[in-house]
Amino acid sequence: MAHVGRALAAAASPRSPALASMRSLLAPPATAAARPAASASAATAAARSQARAASTITCREALNSAIDEEMEREDKVFVIGEEVAEYNGAYKVTKGLLAKYGGRRVVDTPITEAGFTGLATGSAFAGLRPICEFMTFNFSMQAIDHIVNSAAKTLYMSGGKIKVPIVFRGPNGAAAGVGAQHSQDFSAWYGSVPGLKVISPYDAEDCRGLLKAAVRDDNPVVFLENELMYNQQFEVSDQVMDKDFTLPIGKAKVMLEGSDVTIVTHSKQVGVALQAAAELEEKHEVFAEVINLRSIRPLDTATVCESVKKTSRLVTAEEGWPAFGVGAELCASIFETDAFNYLDAPVQRVTGADVPTPYAENLEKDAFPVQADIVSACLRAVDATLA
Amino acid sequence: MSYPKKVELPLTNYNQINLNKKKLLVLYEDMLLGRNFEDMCAQMYYKGKMFGFVHLYNGQEAVSTGVIKLLDSTDYVCSTYRDHVHALSKGVPSQNVMAELFGKETGCSKGRGGSMHIFSAPHNFLGGFAFIAEGIPIATGAAFQSIYRQQVLKEPAELRVTACFFGDGTTNNGQFFECLNMAVLWKLPIIFVVENNQWAIGMAHHRSSSIPEIHKKAEAFGLPGVEVDGMDVLAVRQVAEKAVKRARQGQGPTLIEALTYRFRGHSLADPDELRSRQEKEAWVARDPIKKLKKYILDNKIADLNELNDIQSAVKIDLQKSVEFAMSSPEPNILELKRYLFADN
Numbered sequence: 001m002a003h004v005g006r007a008l009a010a011a012a013s014p015r016s017p018a019l020a021s022m023r024s025l026l027a028p029p030a031t032a033a034a035r036p037a038a039s040a041s042a043a044t045a046a047a048r049s050q051a052r053a054a055s056t057i058t059c060r061e062a063l064n065s066a067i068d069e070e071m072e073r074e075d076k077v078f079v080i081g082e083e084v085a086e087y088n089g090a091y092k093v094t095k096g097l098l099a100k101y102g103g104r105r106v107v108d109t110p111i112t113e114a115g116f117t118g119l120a121t122g123s124a125f126a127g128l129r130p131i132c133e134f135m136t137f138n139f140s141m142q143a144i145d146h147i148v149n150s151a152a153k154t155l156y157m158s159g160g161k162i163k164v165p166i167v168f169r170g171p172n173g174a175a176a177g178v179g180a181q182h183s184q185d186f187s188a189w190y191g192s193v194p195g196l197k198v199i200s201p202y203d204a205e206d207c208r209g210l211l212k213a214a215v216r217d218d219n220p221v222v223f224l225e226n227e228l229m230y231n232q233q234f235e236v237s238d239q240v241m242d243k244d245f246t247l248p249i250g251k252a253k254v255m256l257e258g259s260d261v262t263i264v265t266h267s268k269q270v271g272v273a274l275q276a277a278a279e280l281e282e283k284h285e286v287f288a289e290v291i292n293l294r295s296i297r298p299l300d301t302a303t304v305c306e307s308v309k310k311t312s313r314l315v316t317a318e319e320g321w322p323a324f325g326v327g328a329e330l331c332a333s334i335f336e337t338d339a340f341n342y343l344d345a346p347v348q349r350v351t352g353a354d355v356p357t358p359y360a361e362n363l364e365k366d367a368f369p370v371q372a373d374i375v376s377a378c379l380r381a382v383d384a385t386l387a
Numbered sequence: 388m389s390y391p392k393k394v395e396l397p398l399t400n401y402n403q404i405n406l407n408k409k410k411l412l413v414l415y416e417d418m419l420l421g422r423n424f425e426d427m428c429a430q431m432y433y434k435g436k437m438f439g440f441v442h443l444y445n446g447q448e449a450v451s452t453g454v455i456k457l458l459d460s461t462d463y464v465c466s467t468y469r470d471h472v473h474a475l476s477k478g479v480p481s482q483n484v485m486a487e488l489f490g491k492e493t494g495c496s497k498g499r500g501g502s503m504h505i506f507s508a509p510h511n512f513l514g515g516f517a518f519i520a521e522g523i524p525i526a527t528g529a530a531f532q533s534i535y536r537q538q539v540l541k542e543p544a545e546l547r548v549t550a551c552f553f554g555d556g557t558t559n560n561g562q563f564f565e566c567l568n569m570a571v572l573w574k575l576p577i578i579f580v581v582e583n584n585q586w587a588i589g590m591a592h593h594r595s596s597s598i599p600e601i602h603k604k605a606e607a608f609g610l611p612g613v614e615v616d617g618m619d620v621l622a623v624r625q626v627a628e629k630a631v632k633r634a635r636q637g638q639g640p641t642l643i644e645a646l647t648y649r650f651r652g653h654s655l656a657d658p659d660e661l662r663s664r665q666e667k668e669a670w671v672a673r674d675p676i677k678k679l680k681k682y683i684l685d686n687k688i689a690d691l692n693e694l695n696d697i698q699s700a701v702k703i704d705l706q707k708s709v710e711f712a713m714s715s716p717e718p719n720i721l722e723l724k725r726y727l728f729a730d731n
Binding site: 075076078104105109110112114115116117118119120121122123124125126127128145146149150154155156157158159160161162163165194195197216217218219 | 463465494495496497498499500504506507508511513514515516517518521523524525526527528529531532533535538539540561562565566568569572725726727728729730731
């Protein structure tokens, strides 16, 4: 096993393209034999990893191509938001779309969050399929009334008569050096709202498959991207690049199989968790299973519970605040099911610090989970069992 | 506390009114339906048949009728929490609105919406918004959709028009300004109808707005702003006609400020202590239904018997609506979580 661990560790630099190749390391027969029996979802993951890697793309390219293809497929799909058209997107996610589809379908708005978010939502009431971009999700606070009250509740309040097929998307979570108001994870906020679907992708495959699924969904979807992942490159198969490639909303993905502890996480922290798993294996002979939630709502508690029954230990990792967070919800989902009976150690939550994001570099660094935090949490879980 | 400023209502030139008898009686019937529906709601509310917040429209009927009865069935209407009568004017059957207020499965929103959230997809009635100004961007989005359908989807030859109703208090909210801006910027086929009933719950309009003449705010955004006697259905219809035509022809939005008054409190829970008796009486004397009735009789368009027959028919219709609502089933408790998501 050690050689696999070293290979994983070598590949594991947070901003290294080599991180993407980790998935292919799950496949070799030696690994499978040494590791516990593959679950169905892990087998699927392994099968997918064996597909020939056709290309390497960034998350930004994955999102851009997903929007482009969905606009090409369906004329009712349009993009609206600040700087999405002539500027090609504040983070260039909508690059080239204005040139291809024109200003009627790629709509630059005034800086008017409540106004354009409500406008997009109203156009969805009347049958269009808007993709509403927030320059960052922090700005969605000025429009949250329309996301929660107008978009999420209307199908229900109208007795099933008025559908609201809209995607709210943009960068979410901790950014770098931008202070408290521009650096925050909204997963838990939107994850608590009935009537919303909430997606938090990790890699290029997630970005493509889940964004395309979101645009095709007849319900309001909050799609939480991560600014620090936009430039990350990942290998993707031909299948992922297919125009009709979608991933199921509400289904988690086992990124790495393991027998000793389950790490459940989402977005950028999936990469951190994979590195932590490599370190645990190499230095501590602890085999962690890493689950990428992909969706915050619906939350795939079945996959988490199945994993916990296997490993008997749970560590959650997220950038969001601890109180009432994704980790807290995962804990409850374990406590309320028979998976609770399988726990051999207290659950460990790794979260963002319970403070507004600080500006100073050292404080900011300390405010969000790093590899060492996840490694320590896993070791605490394992040690608690041994004690 | 009396309203310190006398509200002068703009005059209407009746020479320009060219409505045949049938159309005039439609307006009369619609206003009567609105008034009697709301009176019935008050009765049912005090009997405990409906609950929560119920905001009645009495006194403002000329605005709903004057604007909405001009619209086509494919045009859109977006309302506020004071939405029953707008829905009725748009053609949502009174029995389904009544059943909604009773919280019954046969309600237009299957009992899931309630008084403040009347929706009807077949009538392009977009709700029912319980927060101040929340409906304005939604309505603006429906208008955006009309342009999109014409220009991108190449669907209907004629633009669908959206009428967006809200009150004087709302015009101090940012979403009002945000949407005036976008509607002019993109020449959207929308009519912003301010029902200036002078009071936002207990806040007198002149105490809350730096420029109380709301129609004047249009100038800053570059759209026509017109003031109209909101107690006169023919006057409202006259200005709305121009606004609809303008919107339909792709010339953009219009802001209509209809000066009106609600004859009841803000909601049925409002003790209504701040408005003076003198003020209320002055406005009740301008009752829009009596005004139209007088116009019809004075001009011998119809006789009293015909008008009384309309009144009787409305009362029978509402009695049936109440019976329908009473006898309708409540939602199935097992369907609590139904309608949360649409199946693709």
